[in-house]
Every structure is written in structure tokens, then in C-alpha cells.
Amino acid sequence: MRGDGSVLTKGAQARARIISVAETLFNKQGFDGASMRDIAAAAEMQPASVYYHFESKEELLWAVWEKGGLELLDRVNDAIAGKTDPWQRIETACIAHTTGLLDWRRANQALFVMPPWHYPESIKTRVISLRDEYEKIFIGLIDDLPLRKGIDRRYLRLTIIGALSWSLFWFKKERDTPASIAKQILSILRGGIDAAV
Amino acid sequence: MRGDGSVLTKGAQARARIISVAETLFNKQGFDGASMRDIAAAAEMQPASVYYHFESKEELLWAVWEKGGLELLDRVNDAIAGKTDPWQRIETACIAHTTGLLDWRRANQALFVMPPWHYPESIKTRVISLRDEYEKIFIGLIDDLPLRKGIDRRYLRLTIIGALSWSLFWFKKERDTPASIAKQILSILRGGIDAAV
DNA sequence: GTAATAATCTAACGAACGTTCGACAAATTA
DNA sequence: TAATTTGTCGAACGTTCGTTAGATTATTAC
Numbered sequence: 001m002r003g004d005g006s007v008l009t010k011g012a013q014a015r016a017r018i019i020s021v022a023e024t025l026f027n028k029q030g031f032d033g034a035s036m037r038d039i040a041a042a043a044e045m046q047p048a049s050v051y052y053h054f055e056s057k058e059e060l061l062w063a064v065w066e067k068g069g070l071e072l073l074d075r076v077n078d079a080i081a082g083k084t085d086p087w088q089r090i091e092t093a094c095i096a097h098t099t100g101l102l103d104w105r106r107a108n109q110a111l112f113v114m115p116p117w118h119y120p121e122s123i124k125t126r127v128i129s130l131r132d133e134y135e136k137i138f139i140g141l142i143d144d145l146p147l148r149k150g151i152d153r154r155y156l157r158l159t160i161i162g163a164l165s166w167s168l169f170w171f172k173k174e175r176d177t178p179a180s181i182a183k184q185i186l187s188i189l190r191g192g193i194d195a196a197v
Numbered sequence: 198m199r200g201d202g203s204v205l206t207k208g209a210q211a212r213a214r215i216i217s218v219a220e221t222l223f224n225k226q227g228f229d230g231a232s233m234r235d236i237a238a239a240a241e242m243q244p245a246s247v248y249y250h251f252e253s254k255e256e257l258l259w260a261v262w263e264k265g266g267l268e269l270l271d272r273v274n275d276a277i278a279g280k281t282d283p284w285q286r287i288e289t290a291c292i293a294h295t296t297g298l299l300d301w302r303r304a305n306q307a308l309f310v311m312p313p314w315h316y317p318e319s320i321k322t323r324v325i326s327l328r329d330e331y332e333k334i335f336i337g338l339i340d341d342l343p344l345r346k347g348i349d350r351r352y353l354r355l356t357i358i359g360a361l362s363w364s365l366f367w368f369k370k371e372r373d374t375p376a377s378i379a380k381q382i383l384s385i386l387r388g389g390i391d392a393a394v
Numbered sequence: 395g396t397a398a399t400a401a402t403c404t405a406a407c408g409a410a411c412g413t414t415c416g417a418c419a420a421a422t423t424a
Numbered sequence: 425t426a427a428t429t430t431g432t433c434g435a436a437c438g439t440t441c442g443t444t445a446g447a448t449t450a451t452t453a454c
Binding site: 206207243249 | 434435
Binding site for chain 1: 226227229230284315342343344345346348349352353355356358359360361362363364366367378381382385386387388389390391392393
């Protein structure tokens with residue numbers, strides 16, 4: 001705690017503000033579409049000042065990515081913290097995942113979810129390791145599920161995460177809610193779809 | 198047919214060559230990352246010559262998109278043409294879809310699948326209408342399936358396409374094949390996963 | 395109060411970008 | 425063969441980009 005009552009230094013505040021506006025602009029206009037000048041203007045400073053806090057545009061991208069990833073990680077972990085029933089745990093996690101993507105921090109949608117195909121190796125590895133850590137949650141949750149014989153747990157995980165995350169591309173807030181999407185998808189998966197089975 | 202035995206005019210050949218190299222470069226480096234100079238060099242011509250065939254970079258993008266979309270459309274339609282059993286039809290279509298994305302025209306992966314969030318309205322509407330036409334195939338196939346009571350066919354379609362398409366982000370050709378991915382995912386969905394159901 | 399450090403500023407550099415212009419060559423048509 | 429269209433070219437225009445250098449102001453430490 002500082003003398004004026006604030007908890008962050010001026011520098012840390014500026015850093016957070018830059019990450020926040022960059023988050024918004026990267027998502028709205030894409031990484032290439034959002035210039036450092038745009039970001040600086042939105043953060044109400046000069047372009048050069050941004051470089052006092054981040055040494056390059058790519059490092060700023062990573063900061064945005066990391067913030068979004070850790071937030072989603074926390075969100076899902078918090079959601080399942082109290083539950084014990086395996087099916088309830090996975091449903092809660094799915095709802096948190098979908099809500100986090102669709103509602104909560106819209107800015108991180110494309111960034112956290114999309115693979116950084118066109119970005120430099122240094123960032124790619126960091127993003128992938130963050131994603132891996134995130135997927136570990138689901139690996140654990142799915143391990144605890146009592147499944148039909150013959151179900152490949154890896155395919156199941158990829159199916160769940162894929163189906164949920166794909167909602168990024170068709171979600172319309174007038175029609176669906178993140179929670180209902182997660183519930184419906186999980187229910188389809190859980191019970192199967194074939195009338196004859 | 199022309200005098201020299203070729204079936205295309207010189208212009209049409211050049212156009213096709215440009216689309217082909219642009220397809221590759223857009224996918225490898227992204228739309229912004231691939232410059233008109235890169236594309237022209239790969240097509241073995243001067244940048245200015247590209248503008249004789251396409252009036253802008255965005256129109257070239259659309260041409261790439263359209264080619265990939267129509268090819269995938271044809272691929273899926275051809276695959277289901279002979280089949281009559283509803284489950285066999287959807288499985289065949291899923292395999293064709295996944296194979297088309299993962300194997301066949303790698304260049305169109307991100308382009309056809311990803312929403313053109315950051316692209317101008319004129320292109321966005323054309324891409325969306327192409328995607329809609331493609332999804333109509335799956336709407337028809339799913340309408341014909343004998344499903345358990347209470348299954349929402351729209352959610353089911355989005356789940357199937359989402360789970361399959363998400364494989365773009367984790368597919369490793371050393372480990373999976375497009376056909377096995379499609380089969381496994383469909384089998385999970387068909388029978389359900391809960392041991393108790 | 396004074397020195398040191400942290401943060402922001404103005405100004406600009408060099409490179410890359412999409413695109414255009416006008417001349418020139420190749421192919422087609424009459 | 426002459427006229428016309430089709431396709432390609434070299435050269436450049438104007439703009440925007442990420443980034444940097446150096447001066448200047450605010451904040452902190454002694």
C-alpha cells in the first residue's frame with residue numbers, strides 16, 4: 001500500500017491500462033489491424049510511452065494473452081472448487097469455460113483460443129504452455145468420470161473443448177446463453193443421440 | 198479448347214496460379230503477413246501484374262475463399278452422393294469435412310473455417326453466405342437421423358461441426374488421421390459417454 | 395532540499411505496405 | 425498486315441508501420 005492509498009505504482013497502473021486497451025483493440029481489429037498508435041491513443045499516451053512498459057508489440061501481445069489465460073484458468077478452478085460429484089464438476093467447468101470465452105473477457109476470445117500460427121516462436125511456446133496448463137484441468141476432470149467402455153478420454157476432451165469453444169463462431173446473445181450452450185452440449189454428449197442405442 | 202491444346206486462356210491460367218500461391222501464403226503467413234509482393238514473387242510476376250487480375254488484395258482473398266469453400270462443398274456432396282443410410286451419410290460427410298480441412302487443401306483451413314472478423318463488410322457477407330450454404334448440407338443430413346427424444350438438432354449440428362473443425366488446432370499427422378478423428382467423434386456422440394445411462 | 399530514478403514527451407528514422415501510372419510486349423481479331 | 429485487345433513490366437507515389445533517440449517532467453529516496 002502506498003502513501004496515497006493506491007495499491008499499484010504509477011507504472012503498474014499504466015501497464016495495466018495498456019494491456020486492457022490492447023486486449024480490446026487486438027480482439028476488435030486483430031493484431032496487425034491494431035497499431036501501436038491506436039493502442040497508445042486509447043491508453044491516452046504517446047506511442048513512445050508504451051515502449052517504456054513493453055519492449056515490443058509482440059511482448060505486449062503476450063502480456064494480453066497471459067492475462068486472459070490466467071483469468072480463465074482461475075475462473076474454471078474457482079468454479080469447480082466446492083463440487084465433488086464428477087459430472088457436476090465437469091458441467092461446472094464447461095459452463096465456466098464457455099462463459100469465460102463468450103461473456104466475461106470478450107477481448108481474449110480469439111487470442112487465448114486461437115493458435116498463434118503466425119506469431120514468432122518465442123510467443124508460440126509460451127502460449128502453448130499456458131494452454132497446456134489449462135487443458136490439464138479438463139484432463140483431471142475427465143479422468144474422474146465413470147465412462148462407457150471404449151471411450152477414448154483424449155478424444156472426449158478434445159470433443160468437449162472443441163464443441164464448446166466453437167460457439168465463439170456462432171454465439172448470438174439474443175438467442176443463447178453461455179450456460180445453456182454448455183449444458184446442452186454436455187447433455188448431448190452424456191446421453192448420446194442415437195434413438196436406437 | 199484453344200488452338201494450342203490448352204483449355205484455359207493465358208489470363209485464366211495466371212489468375213489460377215495467383216489464387217493458388219495466395220492460398221498457400223495466406224495460410225502460412227496470414228492475410229496481413231503475406232504481402233502482394235510476396236504473392237507476386239511466388240507467382241513469378243511483378244506486383245503490378247497481379248492487379249491486372251484482381252482489383253485489390255481483399256478481392257484476391259475472396260477468390261481464395263470462394264475456391265476453397267466450393268471445393269469443400271463439392272467434396273462433401275460427392276461423398277454422400279451414393280449413400281442412403283442416414284448414419285452412414287452423416288459419417289461419410291464428417292469424414293469428408295475433416296479430411297477436406299486437414300488434408301486436402303491445407304491452405305483453406307483457417308480461411309474457410311475462421312470467421313472473417315476483421316475483414317470488410319463486403320467480404321464478410323459473401324463468406325457468411327458461402328458458409329451458410331455449406332451448413333445446409335449438414336442440416337439436411339441431421340434432419341434425416343433418428344434421434345433420441347429431446348435432442349436439439351441445431352445444437353447437435355453445431356456440436357458436430359465444432360468438434361470436428363476444432364481438430365484444426367490439435368491435429369498431428371503422426372498421431373491421427375482425419376477419418377479416424379471423424380469416426381471417433383461421431384461414435385462418442387452417437388452412443389453417449391455416461392456409463393450409467 | 396537535492397540527487398536519483400521513473401515515466402512521459404516530441405520528433406523523427408527507415409522500412410514495408412497497397413496501389414497506380416504509363417510504357418511496352420504478346421496474342422487475338424479483322 | 426494492320427488494328428485492337430490482353431497481359432506484363434519498371435518505377436514510383438503516398439501512407440502507415442514499429443521503433444528509437446534524446447529532452448523533459450514527475451515521483452521517490454536520502
